[in-house]
Amino acid sequence: MYGLKFPHSARTREIRFVLNGSETSVRVPPGYTLLETLRYVLRMTGTKEGCARGDCGECTVLVDGVPVHACLTLMSQVEGRSVLTVEGIDRQHRLIRAFVEEGAVQCGHCTPGIVVAAYHLLSQVPRPTEEQVREALRGNLCRCTGYVKIIRAVLKAGEA
Amino acid sequence: MQHLADVEVYSVRTLREALELLSSVKGLRVIAGGTDLIVQLKTGVVPKTNLLDVSRVDELRYVRFEDGILRIGALTTFMEIYRSELVRRHAPLLAEAAFTVGSFQIMNKGTIGGNIVNASPAADSLPPLYALNAELKIVGPRGERFVRIQDFYKGYKKLDLMADELVAEVRIRPPGEGYVGHFFKHGLRRGDAIAVVNGAVLLRLSPEGIVRDARVALGAVAPTVVRSPSSERVLVGSRLSPEVMWRAAEAVVNDISPIDDVRGSAAYRRELSVNYVFMTLYRIARETGVVA
Amino acid sequence: MTAQRAVGAPVARRDAFEKAVGAAKYASDLFLDDMLWVAVLRSKYPHARIRRIDTSKAESHPNVVAVFTHRDVPVNRYGLFKKDRPVLCDDKVRYIGDPIALVAAETREDALEALKLIEVDYEPLPPVTDPIEAMRPDAPKVHDDGNICREVHLRLGDVDGAFARADVIVENTYRTGAQIHAYLETEAGISYMEDGKIVVVAGGQSPYRDRAEIAHALNLPEEMIRVVTPYVGGAFGGKDDITVQIHLALVTWKTGRPARLVWSREESMMAGTKRHPAIIKIRTAATRDGTILANKIEIVLDKGAYTALGPAVLDVAVENCNGPYRVQASQIDAYLVYTNNMVASAFRGFGAPQVIFAIERQMDLLAKKLGMDPLELRLKNALRKGDRYVFGNVLEGSVGIAQCLEVARSHPLWRSRGRNSCEWPWLRRGVGVAAAMKGYTIGALPDKGVVALELLRDGRVLVKGSFTEIGQGVIQAVAQIAADLLGVSVDDVEVVFADTEVTPDTSVTSASRQLFLAGNAVREAVEALRERVAELEGRLSGRRPARVEFSGGWVFIDSERRYSLQELARLLESTGLGRQVLGVYEVPRVEPLPGTLEIPHLFYMFGVTLAEVLVNLLTGEVTVSKVVSIVDAGRVINPITFTGQVEGAVAQGIGFALMEDAKIRDGYLLTRDLSTYLIPSSKDVPEIEVIPVETEEAEGPFGAKGIGEIGIISVAPAILNAVADATGVEPNAIPLTHERLYWLLKEHGLVEQLRRAST
Ligand SMILES: Cc1cc2nc3c(=O)[nH]c(=O)nc-3n(C[C@H](O)[C@H](O)[C@H](O)COP(=O)(O)OP(=O)(O)OC[C@H]3O[C@@H](n4cnc5c(N)ncnc54)[C@H](O)[C@@H]3O)c2cc1C
Ligand code: FES
């Protein structure tokens, strides 16, 4: 796949899962993280890496509909499950529109992970309070915006 | 940074398969949510080994209330625990703690079994489990056995658990009517943060405001989570006055032995332990109308 | 069709959509077939002599293509002010992140494994990690020529006379910490050969400057190197210096292969630059009525191991250390000192957050001593337009500090000051104020920006400049300015940025100056286009027109003729005049004061921060519950990007003030990840109210000022002043972590007092 090479010592196996609605099969080491697979193997780079250890939330994806860190998810753990990344969210979704209109995006590196986390929140709580938004995003760091416009965008998308 | 490309991962769906592999394949390490283990493997804190992925053993993911006992499967995540009506009703302390475990992403993946076996003295589920006198069900090739949470920890990250055993269930006997309590946690940020000190205070108050039973548990201030008998002794039989609250709070220093680390000094942890126990007692007193 | 005015309109950013859907490509998102994965071996010691480096085992590891050391670097020193930084260490290592060797392998895993096989024989040397100690003559030397990298000594006005006359004298020492940029995208890039050139695509702030550094180190002509800066996942000054660029270029140059190097978070924390930690001593002389007569100020900045942009940071510290006040006289002694700590360089505010923290705490302490309201004390001394500042320079640009202070004075938050009690007995509320200033655009150093403006055949406009999009929204602002100047809709302006092959040199993206420079260069380009149209008209009609106006997608010539921009493009092309013009803007400047690089500036930005805090007396935790940021913004080009910049700066200021605690012991960084080095989360940043005070900056494009930095500068002192208001204790060091404040509260008996009160 795109010529990604594994070391000689690697143990690979075929792993099947559903990625953004499509049956997907990759041959990777089961100890690879989902983040490594998305970015290095599949070159789907919408999901970002900020720390690779659960501290920043940039790699947030939904596994079986629940937000988790792709950097802390082994491929063995996604086998047979369904994964939704930012690329799988409808580009016309009101959340995306709200992020653009409210100016919630600056450097944008944190944005995909936050969009995924907020997308899930809205699917659970269609009209969240500010407090609920802050809690749901407490693990998604943003260094540029001070969160003000991000929170406003999620609230706005929740009103629609 | 370590890579895990050469790690073999065995995936199982049932507890039986899991136990069989644990007995037959040497050096396997269990991975549940992986939120502790993956970080530890990548940073080299834990030597690289082959893994047994139990994340799909669905029979260990449940919250049930049977025979007067709250039973939580080891693979239940903190989000599931936080959301569980049964936990909120029978062990609200634990629900409070569950909500503070990392971020939502961590709550969605981190399991109570992982939190227990990882055995960090700062683990947030442990002070409530200590205060609630929880018991663990441990399964292995020799069958199942039950261990009180206090007895499970033998020292810093030393456990009463064999390499071929798994923690299967957490059992809590609800303390009963008249108990009030809170979990507390001091992090260095309001968002996702590991505790500098955490703990739980659980009291039974008589209608006159006399403490009939007291359980004070503290984390991140000793090699394992500890109960504070000194503090509990001050409380039992007394009316919850500010003076008693301070005395009970100060008594905790007899039962803790904190150390310096990157998040705080031992001396600060000692002060926080005292002050948090006071604040939590005060909060309970106010909620129950004992103080204004 | 008439174009809507774009400047001042809250237009959504053009890059927002592609970023929000995950389609935007950052340097770390680029992969090339057949590329090598590069990993860097970094020093284990803060200070050591290198006796020997043995790479043979690493070289024979399977899949390793090459291992490089200093022996492979043609010119092994780089740096913007002083070429003192090794590309790969040779004689010594001077901090724990110092790079020693590069491994280029076919896989990421093999690169990591091979690092462990490189043997370095070190002779550990005693490190010097305290800048005060480093200034002693007998201290271990970081560099052979001593530990003082630079010093500035200024004697301005009659300082001794002022102190002799003073009714009150206040003296304090302030300290600030080594803030880490912690941008979410770590330092990253790829490189490859194309048409005989080395192409480096990397996160950075100034492609031309990076190109010059690469060319110097590889001893190649600049034309052989192309630097492209795609979207950058945050920079804040931390990507002003070289990070991955030279290493990547070296690997590609030596192997002919594409390469990828992305720093891990831990690497970024250690090897990336920091904000200079500062120790600042201020002695202030004032009269009883609150007139400040003079400040004696001593500044020591911990430079870390290499010079980087330190000299400029020191100058900014010196220039702004008296604050936005009419100070008659000042004695300033400033030192930039090498240590074996991690390298400090540019970080949003560039030295101003450190000195403003000091002077603004000092103002509150002076107010306390005088029994004056701290806001009134500031207003009384505030600079006004036309004033002569302490360096003798007359402030001819806009000076909005008094207006900002007046807005603060009537703000409900300030008026609520004094209500200190809270729901729980252990909580105290406080409100604090602090003012900020900073000179902007490089003052006395020559500074010039060029942009190209091309009229496309379809009548749309293309602006090209080397400015970088580090999140601040410069491409959107440039488009808005060009749209208005050319009378077209903002959607008809395309912007190409940051590629040394296709964009001219618009100078560097730092010091809040990019928009100022680029905007003015666009204005010059439009003038050049006007000139070009006049020339065209001269050719076509034999007579030079008197007036050329752009409006609604047309160009009007005198009031006789008009062409659509599409027609104009065709005419310019067919007549051979060309569709592209250049705009060149040179920043007006003044002669620097002797002994300084760039003091004073012509332009200053100003601001005031109000902060409300809740302090827990039993834990030392400070919760910031509200921030009001009042900014002298000049004209606001885009209210969304403007408030966004300020809000982000405030959040960084909160981190700087309270929680960003880089723990460094004996040169070793203990907080190497985002779980121990904490930056504010969505639950730590409160509601932020941004109030622009629009005072036109005559020289700025559309009266705009630089606004990238001002928002952070007075946040920390406002928060600490609020803590002092809440508790009565006077903390003078940041970050004011829970533990630090707790011990202060305890020392002042507050914990005991609370206990006595409740029993
Ligand atoms: C960013 C971040 C934030 C965090 N914040 C917090 C926090 O605020 N509070 C807190 O308490 N923790 C926190 N943690 C730690 C971690 O998330 C929790 O401890 C979590 O509960 C671990 O569960 P897990 O299922 O992910 O464990 P794993 O990582 O899968 O396993 C942990 C250990 O337990 C063993 N193990 C797991 N399950 C079993 C079982 N059933 N039987 C036997 N052995 C088993 C594993 O072999 C391993 O040694 C955080 C972690 C991260 C990365
Ligand atoms: S990259 Fe996964 S949380 Fe930071």
Ligand code: FES
């Ligand atoms: S927009 Fe840059 S990190 Fe959030």
